[in-house]
Amino acid sequence: MDLFAATPIQLVEDAEGGIRYWPAFVDEGEAEAWFQALCAHCEWQHQRRPMYDRVVDVPRLQAWYPFDQDSHEGLPASLPLAKMLARVQASVPGGYNSVGLNLYRDGHDSVAMHNDKLHMLVPGQPIALVSLGAPRRMNIRAKAGGRALGIDLEPGSLLVMSHASQVTHEHGIPKTARPAAPRMSAVYRARPAMSPHLQARPENGEMRRSFTPAQALHRQRPASAGQGRQEADAQRLDAGTPSAAPPSRVGGQ
Numbered sequence: 001m002d003l004f005a006a007t008p009i010q011l012v013e014d015a016e017g018g019i020r021y022w023p024a025f026v027d028e029g030e031a032e033a034w035f036q037a038l039c040a041h042c043e044w045q046h047q048r049r050p051m052y053d054r055v056v057d058v059p060r061l062q063a064w065y066p067f068d069q070d071s072h073e074g075l076p077a078s079l080p081l082a083k084m085l086a087r088v089q090a091s092v093p094g095g096y097n098s099v100g101l102n103l104y105r106d107g108h109d110s111v112a113m114h115n116d117k118l119h120m121l122v123p124g125q126p127i128a129l130v131s132l133g134a135p136r137r138m139n140i141r142a143k144a145g146g147r148a149l150g151i152d153l154e155p156g157s158l159l160v161m162s163h164a165s166q167v168t169h170e171h172g173i174p175k176t177a178r179p180a181a182p183r184m185s186a187v188y189r190a191r192p193a194m195s196p197h198l199q200a201r202p203e204n205g206e207m208r209r210s211f212t213p214a215q216a217l218h219r220q221r222p223a224s225a226g227q228g229r230q231e232a233d234a235q236r237l238d239a240g241t242p243s244a245a246p247p248s249r250v251g252g253q
């Protein structure tokens, strides 16, 4: 392993490791192979969520794989997720038992500023986010105030956020008017036992549509642009998996 890849950039400090970024976590060839395999073989879903009197689109595709922490049962053999997990574990050991994937088809896809849902995370355990495909900017902002920090998440990079950082900071991927090729994140987390995440979906009246591999990368616009579907993004409710918990402004997976 080269020294560059082994040395993270410290973005936020706290007692649990803060937020750290490894720009060249894996080489380009490997990142591209993972991206292609995940695009083609993940079970991509497009969520729509009831919100007040409307149903809103989650502006990105998602896939979820809960798995056994020891045996890795739950990670499909057709996907490189176990191999990716081994790489993550080698850099940032943790009790990971869930991976959530996000596919941002173009600059219209996004995730609103949020922290990952605390009741669905094991305290003290890291959140490890592998970026693949095109680079996209992530904003990270202290809840206490101050300017957001913008970091361009490169393909093959690793971003690790401490549990503690989810209490103090928010993160999000804003929409961009610049041409943006598809980008993916694979987010490894340690979920508490029996968390709602591990139970059958859909939950809370959420609606989903599945995508074939060929459809996954092609955005399907509403028939009438003027009456386009509302997106959850503006309301900050799109930031993760709905759960049995009451809606809150934090969102996140």
Ligand SMILES: O=C(O)CCC(=O)C(=O)O
Residues within 6 Å of the ligand: 100, 102, 111, 116, 129, 138, 153, 171, 172, 173, 184, 185, 187, 239, 240, 252, 253
């Ligand atoms: O795609 C990303 O880099 C961020 C995803 C995220 O924040 C989440 O899934 O909770």
Ligand SMILES: [Fe+2]
Residues within 6 Å of the ligand: 114, 115, 116, 171, 252, 253
């Ligand atoms: Fe998040």
